[in-house]
Amino acid sequence: xxxxxxxxxxxxxxxxxxxxxxxxxxxLMSLIGAALIGTLMMTNTALAGPWAKRKITAAFTDRIAxxxxxxFGLLIIVADSVRLLxxxxxxxxxxxxxxxxxxxLLIASSALLGFAVIPMGNGxxxxxxxxxxxxxxxxxxxxxxxxxxxxxxxxxxYSFLGxxxxxxxxLAYEIPLILTGASVVIFAGSxxxxxxxxxxxxxxxxxxxxxxxxxxxxxxALFMIANLAEVGRNPFDIPEAPTEIVAGYQTEYSSVYxxxxxxxxFIHIFLGGAIIATIFLGGPAGPVLPGIxxxxxxxxxxxxxxxxxxxxxxxxxIDQLIxxxxxxxxxxxxxxxxxxxxxxxxxx
Amino acid sequence: xxxxxxxxxxLAVVALAxxxxxxxxxxxxxPSVPEQGKTATYESGEVPTGSSQKIKFNIQYYMxxxxxxxxxxxxxxxxxxxxxxxxxxxxxxxxxxxxxxVAFIGILAVGLGWAWRNGAVRWVRSSRATKGADTYE
Numbered sequence: 001x002x003x004x005x006x007x008x009x010x011x012x013x014x015x016x017x018x019x020x021x022x023x024x025x026x027x028l029m030s031l032i033g034a035a036l037i038g039t040l041m042m043t044n045t046a047l048a049g050p051w052a053k054r055k056i057t058a059a060f061t062d063r064i065a066x067x068x069x070x071x072f073g074l075l076i077i078v079a080d081s082v083r084l085l086x087x088x089x090x091x092x093x094x095x096x097x098x099x100x101x102x103x104x105l106l107i108a109s110s111a112l113l114g115f116a117v118i119p120m121g122n123g124x125x126x127x128x129x130x131x132x133x134x135x136x137x138x139x140x141x142x143x144x145x146x147x148x149x150x151x152x153x154x155x156x157x158y159s160f161l162g163x164x165x166x167x168x169x170x171l172a173y174e175i176p177l178i179l180t181g182a183s184v185v186i187f188a189g190s191x192x193x194x195x196x197x198x199x200x201x202x203x204x205x206x207x208x209x210x211x212x213x214x215x216x217x218x219x220x221a222l223f224m225i226a227n228l229a230e231v232g233r234n235p236f237d238i239p240e241a242p243t244e245i246v247a248g249y250q251t252e253y254s255s256v257y258x259x260x261x262x263x264x265x266f267i268h269i270f271l272g273g274a275i276i277a278t279i280f281l282g283g284p285a286g287p288v289l290p291g292i293x294x295x296x297x298x299x300x301x302x303x304x305x306x307x308x309x310x311x312x313x314x315x316x317x318i319d320q321l322i323x324x325x326x327x328x329x330x331x332x333x334x335x336x337x338x339x340x341x342x343x344x345x346x347x348x
Numbered sequence: 349x350x351x352x353x354x355x356x357x358x359l360a361v362v363a364l365a366x367x368x369x370x371x372x373x374x375x376x377x378x379p380s381v382p383e384q385g386k387t388a389t390y391e392s393g394e395v396p397t398g399s400s401q402k403i404k405f406n407i408q409y410y411m412x413x414x415x416x417x418x419x420x421x422x423x424x425x426x427x428x429x430x431x432x433x434x435x436x437x438x439x440x441x442x443x444x445x446x447x448x449x450v451a452f453i454g455i456l457a458v459g460l461g462w463a464w465r466n467g468a469v470r471w472v473r474s475s476r477a478t479k480g481a482d483t484y485e
Contacts, residue, residue, distance in 0.1 A: 009355050023354070030358035038362040085370065086377040093387050094399055105367050112363035116356040126359055127352035134427060135356075152401070156389050160400040171416040178423045185430040251390055256374035260367050319470075322412065326469035330419070330460065334453055337426070341449065344434060345442035 008033040011123050033126050037115050040124075044296070045266045048303060050080040053266075056304065060311035081259075089255040096153035103153060103249075104257040106146035107264035111271050114139035117193050118274045121284025121291020125194065132193035133185065133279065137178055140230065140271055143264060144170040147239065150261065151249035162248020165318060166232070166239035172325025173229035173236070176333040180223045183333075183340040184212050184279045197283035213280040219336050220280050224305070226329060227272045229321075232265070233306040235313040238321060273302030411468035415460070422456055 006014075009029040013020040020026065051066065051074060058065030066073035091100075117132040119125040129135060144166055151163015185191060188199040204210040213220040229236035240248040250261045277283060277298035284291030316324065389396040429449055436445035463469060 007352065007355060009358075026351075026354050027358065030355040031361065033355060034359040034362040037359060038366055042366065082377075085374040086379075088379050088381060089374070090386050092389050093396075094389070096401075105364070105371075108367045109360075109363035112366070113356075113360055116359040117352075127355035129352040129356070155400050157391065157400040157403065160403075168412070171412055175416065175419045175423060179426070182423065182426055182430045185427070186433050189431060189434040191427070191431060246390070246392070255378055256371050259370065259374075263367075322469060326412065326415070326460075327464065331457075334457060338450065338453060341433060341446055345437045345446055 006123070007128050008124060008126050037124070037126050038112060041112060041115055041267060041270060044270055045263055046077050049262060049266045050077050053307060056307040057311055060308070084259045085256055087255040089257065092155065092252045094155040095252065096155065099149045099153035103146045103150035104253065104260035104264070106149065107143050108260040108267070110139055110142035110146065111264050111267040114271045115274065118278055119193050119197050119283050120295045124292055128192060128194050130192050133181060133191040133196065136275055137181060140268070140275065141170065141174055143268055147249050150253070154249070154252040156252045158245045158251045159249050161245050162239050162251070166249060168318065169229055169232065169236060169239060169321060172322055173226045173329065176222060176325070176329035177226035177230055179333040179337050180219050180226060181279060183216065183219050183337045186340050186344050187212060187215065193278055196279055197285065200282040201285060209282055209285060211280060211282040216340060219340070222329065222333055222336060223276060223280065227276060228306060228309055229325070231269045231272045231306065233269070234310040235316045236321060237315055238318055241315060269303055269306055270299050273299035276302050411463070415463055415468060418459070419456070
């Protein structure tokens, strides 16, 4: 594989024939590039939220789902966005106003922020700081602050319970997630996303590429499970748990605020998919098709996995969740880290 | 090589602009029909029993939260080690690169075992649910 090309803003500056060393040009080009990435991810989310999710769940439960408007019911996306945005915004009694308004904003924008460092192939790589992986973990966990804000500010008991459950869950699964991510860093020797992708470009055995999912399938499985908890999908969807606490932290949100929380959740799933694709599945690498297509295939594969788990795996109880997190996943992820270190040490 | 944080800042602007635009569009489209009862807190159709911010209950996991802080700082300390580990093995040998981290994680593992035995990572049942089974201090 060819080495990763220059970050997106520089490529754009060269395309426009401007000097990539001047700061104002870079700010302008960065904004254009960011708008491009934002649009791409919003398109994915728009496809996933109102349409693909329904179709997938329907396929699992032997139903048809949306098929009335447009080909395959695709225009439901337009209908739904107009419908949801034109709903009345009901502000319940006693909500803690600034926090209640800021929470949807934080949930929606924090997840989008993580895509800055994800290499999507074909030069679609907005920024490549040396702390890439640490940065992306930081942005991914910012959403839990939003969930607590939403839960507490709503002044609703269901929301409050949902917010507290979200904290318990994130506390229990953040550490295994990050430790498993760290075991990948031992292989790659860098936190920079482009380096991690480049380190996976050799072949392992025969035609099999040395993606870390093949090099260390145990870490991959751990990361997938911890990621399900991180994005709050079954079997770890207890912060929302529709059959127990109505809708958890989003109970009191209507209209555009509901859209933003819903959107944030889907962007978060895709961000989880993007992290998995980058550190375990070789980023945009793949035969024949261009990089961006492979990248999209991989993040949609992870999305499909979360939807499959949502349809097929029963929800765990909160006490089971704490036990799985602290007694199972944490111990396993520490063992994985040390084992990886020993193996790498012996080979190197 | 330009500063990557310019681009990240630009994405932050975009990431805030998208939701704010949606809020603005929605404020143009949506009706406002204030009615009595619409703004009542949702409690499955019952008359609300009061604020959720004044109720008291055991949030169960303050010990877990303390453990989280310990392990979170631990991951911060592990990350730099993972980055240089491969080079360090080549430079000073595996024993000197690995053993300090094994000792570090070992101490944490002992701590986790202690917390485990003391029931810090166990979900506490209320004393009404299980009489006298509460070893939580």
